[in-house]
Amino acid sequence: MLKKGSKLYSILTGTCPKCQNESMYIDQNPLHLSKVLKMHDHCSHCGLKYMIEPSFFYGAMYVSYGLNVAIGIAAFIVSFAIFDLGMKGSFLVIFASLIVLMPFVLRLSRNIYINMFVSYEGNVPK
Template sequence: MLKKGSKLYSILTGTCPKCHEESMYMVKNSYILSKVFDMHEKCSHCGLKYKMEPSFFFGAMFVSYGLGVLLSIATFLMSHYGFHTNLKTSFVAIMLSLTCFMPIIMRISRNIWINIFIHYDKDWKEKI
């Protein structure tokens, strides 16, 4: 399920979508907030340029919104129906979960966005 060559592997690990050989990010820990967006210019293995055009990752903002909504719904359902909290406590739980998971959501949304346009190429070594 989670092996090289799958979109899910690249999205969850933050590796190059073309060769899956190295991380796109300079710092793997997404909770170092000053470095959360710092990416390599290109992959040192296959040469894929990550920022293909100016403002390429602007579209990741829309993916991030969707992931945030999904997390909010899941948090609400878990807190309100699972733990039988009132609406005010459920709202606080949503705010806490969004705050805690925002660095991860930002990275995953970028990973999803680039994986929409770039596909794994098992023969990338032959094309260098």
């Protein structure tokens, strides 16, 4: 399922969508909050420029919105329907889950967005 060459591999690992040989991010750990969105300018293996055009990743905000809505709905269903916490408790669970998952959602939304525009091409030399 997570074979090199698939979009899902690139999205979940944060690797270059064109060659999938190296990470797009300077710091691989998304929990280092000061560096969560710091990216290399280009892939050192295939030369893909990650910032395809100025302000390219502003579009990732729409992807992030969708991911956050999905997380909020899932947190509500789990807290309200399964654990029977009530409305206030469910709201706190939604809020806490969105805060805790924020760095992962930020990176995942960028990974999804760039993979919408760049396809895998294998081991492409510079």
